[in-house]
Amino acid sequence: AQTVTQSQPEMSVQEAETVTLSCTYDTSESNYYLFWYKQPPSRQMILVIRQEAYKQQNATENRFSVNFQKAAKSFSLKISDSQLGDTAMYFCAFMKSMGDYKLSFGAGTTVTVRA
Amino acid sequence: EAQVTQNPRYLITVTGKKLTVTCSQNMNHEYMSWYRQDPGLGLRQIYYSMNVEVTDKGDVPEGYKVSRKEKRNFPLILESPSPNQTSLYFCASRRVSSYNEQFFGPGTRLTVL
Numbered sequence: 001a002q003t004v005t006q007s008q009p010e011m012s013v014q015e016a017e018t019v020t021l022s023c024t025y026d027t028s029e030s031n032y033y034l035f036w037y038k039q040p041p042s043r044q045m046i047l048v049i050r051q052e053a054y055k056q057q058n059a060t061e062n063r064f065s066v067n068f069q070k071a072a073k074s075f076s077l078k079i080s081d082s083q084l085g086d087t088a089m090y091f092c093a094f095m096k097s098m099g100d101y102k103l104s105f106g107a108g109t110t111v112t113v114r115a
Numbered sequence: 116e117a118q119v120t121q122n123p124r125y126l127i128t129v130t131g132k133k134l135t136v137t138c139s140q141n142m143n144h145e146y147m148s149w150y151r152q153d154p155g156l157g158l159r160q161i162y163y164s165m166n167v168e169v170t171d172k173g174d175v176p177e178g179y180k181v182s183r184k185e186k187r188n189f190p191l192i193l194e195s196p197s198p199n200q201t202s203l204y205f206c207a208s209r210r211v212s213s214y215n216e217q218f219f220g221p222g223t224r225l226t227v228l
Contacts (some may be wrong), residue, residue: 045219102144105157
């Protein structure tokens with residue numbers, strides 16, 4: 001079974017600053033997918049960014065980027081130029097490349113952006 | 116609009132009173148799944164379905180039932196709810212291929228007294 005660990009329950013950042021969320025995972029799979037989801041107060045689950053394990057290049061989506069370290073089984077999310085609308089809970093998730101398409105989630109990190 | 120819908124969005128019930136949370140998607144997705152979200156635990160998969168009449172247990176299936184009689188619908192049934200099933204529930208769907216996005220419903224907040 002895959003486990004995903006987010007060691008930071010809460011983080012606070014000043015508007016326009018940068019914040020990095022950590023995520024580590026445990027798997028014996030060689031190929032897989034990693035995701036970061038955002039859950040604002042509306043509770044909707046929103047896909048922020050995804051990474052395929054066989055791709056060495058780190059994924060980037062506008063102000064969101066990841067640092068994927070396959071050997072270390074680490075997948076951190078960097079939010080640059082933080083905005084008030086980034087205030088949310090962020091979940092790291094893992095999915096095997098083949099099988100039941102189950103997403104295994106971490107416990108989440110609550111990010112608060114201060115004005 | 117492509118979406119996953121869930122009903123009801125909020126439900127307060129009592130122990131032992133059977134309930135059903137409906138889930139429907141309009142994207143012709145083969146795969147559907149139910150998750151529950153609890154503080155400090157993230158989201159955990161309850162049941163999933165790869166296609167019509169094909170369902171299987173996830174990580175926390177105890178106390179739940181599902182059915183997949185139509186491609187678009189995947190109801191979650193709690194035949195005898197207990198307080199430990201108080202949680203936030205999400206339905207999700209996706210196409211059956213390796214890299215497609217999983218779409219989530221808006222969530223159902225269930226309280227069992």
